[in-house]
Amino acid sequence: MTEKNFCTPENNGKKRFFVFSRKQLCIPYALFLIMFVVFPLFVIIYYAFTGTDGAFTFNNFAAFFTDATKISTLLISVLVSLAVTLICILIAYPLAYILTKMKKSAAFTLLLLFVMPMWINFVMRAMAMKELLTLLGMGLGSFASIIGLVYDFLPFMILPLYSTLIKMDKSLEEAALDLGASRVRVFFKVTLPLSIPGIISGAMMVFLPVMSCYVITDTFSGSTGFTVLGKLIAWCFLGENGTLTSVNGGATIALVMLIIMFVTMWLTGGFKSEGSVRGTNI
């Protein structure tokens, strides 16, 4: 055991058949990812481009894009996701802003209060909201679904916004004020632009999940047929008694969803801002 330079590439493998290095620790994880994450993505593509007989075809896509009902559902999902994201930002931004102006300890306690429901199962939270709506005598439907979605996703928006705003350099705002800008102007010219990364990372935690969160629409839409794209995919697997229905059709929609994800991610640069996901930093 005289060698010290286990990790330098030049020495690797020369003196021994197997030399331990820290890199190798990721091999099991890498294998796991290849088998169960990367490979399945190719399986989606395979199924999306084959018919039930296994032959190559574009029919699945043709069927999806010519079906007014499915396209409607796709568009409704996009619109609903946008609406929910926007409402969450509108509610959470002022809140996060107010919290940053408070004493650290008080803000921390309040923040905890806001994110605490995240540790209760989200289906249970949906149940709570549904029962409140029943109590208020509100009918189920698209409006109730949006309330349910906002209720479910709001905490995810508060966290990233707060952590961006709190990290912001306060002296910039003060400088702007000193230079004679009004408070409103300071907000729009300094605070808001500086908090855009927070908004984006918050939006990423709401926009895409809403599109697949059919549990909430199933719970709140009653029988109005209001649903999100995720439901269409799920149908392929959760038919009556959990039987498979149309794997190829499901793969097609899953691929559409993947594309939407990549486009959104690419446009917003969201790949970078996942550090603060789901309360990692609490």
Added chain:
Amino acid sequence: MIKKFFSRGYIFLVLAFIYIPIFILVIYSFNSGKTIGVWEAFSLRWYEKLAEVKDVVLNTVLLAVITAVISTVLGTLGAIGIYYSKGKLGKTVNGASQIPVVNSEVVTACALAMTFLLLGLPHRSILGLYIGHIIITAPFVVLSVIPKLKQMDSSLYEAALDLGATPFQALIKVVFPEIMSGIFSGFMLAITLSLDDYIVTATLAPLGYDTISTAVYKSIALTTETASEKVPIYRALTTIIFLIVVIAVVVMNIRASKKSKREAAKMTKTMRNFITALLLFALLIVPCVSIAAPVSAAEARADVINVFSWEDYIDVDILDEFTDETGIKVNYYTFATSEEMYNEILKDPKSCDLACPSEYMIMKMMKEDLIKPYEMPQSYIDFGSRYIKSVFDELDINQADGTTYAIGYMWGTMGNVYNTDKVDAEDLTAWKGLLNQKYKGKITIKDSVRDSYIMALAIVYEEELNAIKTLPADEYETKKAEIFNRTDDETIKKVKDVLTELKQNLYGFEVDSGKSDILTGKIDINFAWSGDAVYSMDEGDAAGVNLSYIVPEEGSNVWFDGWVMPKAASTAAATEFLDFLSRPENAVRNMEYIGYTSCVAGDEVFDYVVDSYGAEQTFTVYSEEEKAQLIEDEEYAESDFAAYGDGYAVIDTYGSLIEEDGVYYLDAYEFTEDGEYVYVGKTEVYPVDLKYFFDPDCTDDTYVVYSLETGRQLYAQYSDEETIKRCAVMQNFSDDALIKVNEMWNTVKLITMPVWLIIVIVAAIVIIIVLAILYKFKDKIIVKKVPGKQKVKDTGDLTEVSRKRL
């Protein structure tokens, strides 16, 4: 001051939005009643019933803990590997690790299911479920460990090596302690994520394997009722979980604030996480263990039977009386659908001795050999309706050797309840009346694929169904059954078209709300089960809304629920229970309690029907000779008789029956208070022949009743024989057909936007995307123009961009 007031107020409002629903849930978990908004009394009964969901809680906790442990090991090692391999390997693995984080869970889960499928493995399995959960949790462990590695002084590891430690020792003794807090928070996060997951579990878990998410989902989603049996139990469970979360949060913060700040910075995160973890487990597991085991083990099998049935589907006193009489205890479990009963029996055939699924599920269970034939209980042999028995014979539920796979419990037809003041009865004699534009927005149909399918079938094959009526009885029967069980592709397509058209005419699909909506006038026509129709009409009578029930000419579905015994059932005790249940007096009580029609006949039932459902007294039909004899004995006058069928009918009350062109009138007399016998008037009456149901040997005509109204409660409870002849039993769909029919039904229910709207929205989205792309590249253009700023690459670094602009 005002500013402060507003900000406080705002915080308060958002807190209220977040917590009011939870508090309401907590409060109502202590309510003895089921319905939210109706406070009955303080009670802990739902907490006592938590034992019923202990399996679910156990599944959830076990899944979360095992997943979190594996994920933490895999993720921590992965993070170390990624962090220290600066080259391509690290980047690639890190990139792949991000996929499950950004990807939607439904795609991750379905991709995995498809992979299993491609490899020829079952797409639902425990192993698959655990893999799925590890996929969605491990990347988060990586995400929480890597920052700690970044914070760590990298020279520490090298120093350890220099001092003679092996790389392995260095890792264990130096690196791990440094990143422990990251590992713990990763572990906690993995637990939280696994506990919170619905989609992966729903997609990959074996059938019948429920976690909290899926179990709660089943009882709240896809239904408009919130008062189902299990919901109050989940309220109690939510309360407990909420309490655990609160305690955990409070404890970890007290801990944090007690320590000095410097110490806190170093230590608390680890401690906090550790304590939270401990607390979460302790508190999650303690209730599981403490609520365990009241049901089965202690009691010997023959003294107890487990019954699977529907909510409110038996008069509860009957259960107690049965126990008093026989000493056999009945555990009564309720389900929302036949499918749930089926899944439960499939999962654990020993779990139940008697189940009460609907007709198609009985046939499915027979086919799959899940249930066993048994000797009919004596009271059912004596009093079970002749008609129901003949239906069961037809469907081969009754066996040639006298045993049966099921005995009937409740039955009925499907038809339309309508408001007679607003709807012309003529319009509803055919099912296509539902498509009538006159009633646009005033109709609801059942949110149930089978019921709606058969109704649409009747519209599609209206002509054929009417044409075959001229065939001989046997042929008609066969042909009709064939039409009502068609599921070929073309039929499904036609049904889809009809339902799509019908949807435009609807107020909505309903599960339970139709009964009340027709009373409040929101709707005028409700496609309903006969039992619910009776309920609606009763309520309508009380509220002054005139409702009627009609089964259209083409025919309809005859449905029934029957008692089946799974293979492992204790036959003797179960048969005893069925014998008790099939006694006419108990059948009457159940009919009274449930409002549906019992499959049991018998004089008690008949008397109850005559008393309660608008039937005036009975007809008696006599033959020619009997009539002559009666006139001779001066019991009746010639004018009292009216021709009825092959004989002559009289009424067992004062007055005489008159027949004119097949329409019957009653020339009624009655005694006044003074004892005078006065003529009341001539009214049209509707004779209903219930021989087909009540008369065991069909020889006597005692079971003909007349009512003053038609299409009312009596008609809904016991339609006349002619109506019944039009109806057929829709059998279980084949697996293949079921998939197609379900897909059709699901698509029909979805919202379809008009083409112009689709185009507008697509255009708007394209514009937004183009603008976004332009915005993205605007930064690049700026960067290119200003030399020396190439580092700014994309909007991810917006902070920098904006800072520079300032």
